[in-house]
Amino acid sequence: MDEKRRNIILNTGIIGSAMILGTNIITPKASANPQNQGQIGKHQLPPLPYPTNALEPYIDARTLELHHGKHHKAYVDGLNKAELELEKARENNDFSLIQHWSKQAAFHGAGAYLHGLYWESMSPNGGGIPSDKLGNLIEKSFGSINSFKAHFAAAAKAVEASGWALLAYRYSDKSLYIFQVENHQKLSPWNVAPIMCIDVWEHAYYLKYQNKRADYVDGFWNVINWKGIENKLNNIIKEG
Numbered sequence: 001m002d003e004k005r006r007n008i009i010l011n012t013g014i015i016g017s018a019m020i021l022g023t024n025i026i027t028p029k030a031s032a033n034p035q036n037q038g039q040i041g042k043h044q045l046p047p048l049p050y051p052t053n054a055l056e057p058y059i060d061a062r063t064l065e066l067h068h069g070k071h072h073k074a075y076v077d078g079l080n081k082a083e084l085e086l087e088k089a090r091e092n093n094d095f096s097l098i099q100h101w102s103k104q105a106a107f108h109g110a111g112a113y114l115h116g117l118y119w120e121s122m123s124p125n126g127g128g129i130p131s132d133k134l135g136n137l138i139e140k141s142f143g144s145i146n147s148f149k150a151h152f153a154a155a156a157k158a159v160e161a162s163g164w165a166l167l168a169y170r171y172s173d174k175s176l177y178i179f180q181v182e183n184h185q186k187l188s189p190w191n192v193a194p195i196m197c198i199d200v201w202e203h204a205y206y207l208k209y210q211n212k213r214a215d216y217v218d219g220f221w222n223v224i225n226w227k228g229i230e231n232k233l234n235n236i237i238k239e240g
């Protein structure tokens, strides 16, 4: 491969990586990101950070097994497919399907990323209350821990159809911010770095909770990984 060609691939790889993170271009480095060593179309499903039965009874083992092994994997595969199609489009200088593959890359890229963040938002040793540093920032941003929990749970329960609720660090005013996402990427704000999320697609809870999304969301507080969330916050603040 000549130097020019190598540079084109490297450069488009960087652009592709920014794009595949959906509308959150500013996104923290996290092990939640599918690992791909910077190669186009080579993202891999990250392993679950705990056994599938570790979050029982709040998240049942069968749901976690299917959710990670089938659903999360499908988004990683979809991201790889979209990246390879976009690479092919550049090589052929044929961008007739650019809108389709751009949307596919945003949808699957966001799905691949958010599921990793979701696994890390929970822990078998979770629950309880956040430590002082995270707790203080939550209080500054939302008034109190209880107000934060009420706001976040209401946002999660009210997501229209399939989507997510996220907690993010907002760079511009150094505060925390709650938002809803539809599908995996719609309604995403800019200028924020996600640090925690809950998946409210039916595949996340239907086997155990059926139509009772609210019960699933309320159970989430028993497995929330405060320590891991604070670690992410610290990394974001450190990296700026």
Ligand code: MN
Residues within 6 Å of the ligand: 067, 071, 115, 199, 201, 203, 204
């Ligand atoms: Mn999901």
